[in-house]
Amino acid sequence: MSEIEGIYAVWLREAKIYTREKERLISSVISPLLWIFAFGAGVGSTVNVISGYSYQVFIYPGIAVMAVLFTSLFYGVYIIWDRKLDFLKEVLVAPVSRASVFAGKMLGGATDAMMQGIFLLIIGIFIGVPLTPLVLIQAFLMLLLISIAMVSIGLVIGANLNSPEGFSLVINFVMWPMFFFSGALFPVSNLPAWLAGVTALNPLTYGVDALRGIILGINQFPIYYDAAIMLVFAMIAMGAGILGFRRM
């Protein structure tokens, strides 16, 4: 009971701050718009139709994953600020387990990222992505799972570093390779062998594959297989996060 209230307290703080910081709200609206319209439409004009979909629609699931990935990973930097401003001390001396503190923060970050996810799903309806209510629910759940895994990774990195600058550096080495080798921007079916190997090792590949399967019906692996891999990955990431918070 008190653990649940602890999780709720930490989450509630994150949620309140999210709605109060206008910059966070605005950037979570602007950046996906830029990607879908500028990138999708721009590159789309030079690329042929892929699997019967325009490029803009083809990369839509990839863009959705990317938006959630970026927001989720970067969320880890707030833990560094919390520590710098000494705010975190109050939470760390509270009689609440570190696992609960982690859970609260993680859910806070996932909420943050999923606000963007929901916004993206709504845009999808308007640009002609075939989204039925069932597809919307499945896509939402898949994005949530990705977000939980990635927020956890971000928090692990944040819990182990002391400076926001160091965090940006490390996160760039995690984020860009994960994104580029996930098949978010291109189909993974006919890649050179080395690239196919790299994408197969990248957990995000399965997230993108699942989402594309759910939304467009184009998937390389069975969706339950994708989802199972993401789930295992999320569990490992959360475990690492809890360990990181215990040592903090």
Added chain:
Amino acid sequence: MVIKTEALTKKYGKLTAVDQLNLEVEEGEIFGLLGPNGAGKTTLISMLCTILKPTSGRAWVNGFDIVKEASKVRKSIGIVFQQPSVDDLLTGRENLAMHNLLFGVPRELRKQRIDEVLSIVNLEKRADDLVNTYSGGMRRRLELARGIMHHPKILFLDEPTLGLDPQTREHIWEYIQELAEKECMTVMLTTHYMEEAEQLCDRVAIIDYGKIVVLDSPQALKNKIAGDVVKLKQQNPDIDSLRKLDYVKNVQEKDGLLYLSIKDASKHLQDLLTHTGPIDFVEVRSGTLNDVFLHYTGREIREAEAEGGFWERVMKR
């Protein structure tokens, strides 16, 4: 014994911040930690409240080992940190509500406790403003309100009244004393205001270089060390011969003035003046905890000093 440490030590690399410290604090006591900047007070409190792991040694708070039973320790304590730690982006009331949840205050008491502490620190009117619009003193008050709100068994206060106006300070001390009595709460506090320690604390420990230099009630310390203080101005004083007088406890020179701690000035002043010879100026006052503090820790400011200082002073005594 509510707090007990055994050879508790914390090292930061080569620097020993808390050095083999042994300490016992009884239930219901208001215990003061005094010491110059960098003495190790905050480090000691951080270990006792489980945010910092000791390098060696052991300690128990409310009977629980601070390393092995950290979560039980955390259930027993409240703390006001030296560094501000209220959340800027929440309102005062939201900060308190969050604390209620984190520290497991029973649901039916929550609202009442918030109102109670807000009125003690006089923040009712600003309670619903964001903390980043508060003045420094108001933040401090909010922090204090938060630390006492869940009525902890042991309360740690690291320079709680720093930057507070005298009215608020009085108010807060009255409340803490009342709470300590009513709920048999134990308080461990650090402060640089000697009057505060004198007025509030049952016992004080002066610590320096991570070690306890002396520990006793403020009254006993004053009797033992300070006695009365005589301030003298004189050309070419003969300090050594003054030191030899049996009622003179200590002589210090500063800015061309002599400060003598002597036993019972009314009895010995006349005799003292026969030994000093002609003087330009004399002033007598009764000793304070401030004198005790300076006697044990010297007058120099710490940051500029090298490692050797501690031993030099030990040898002198």
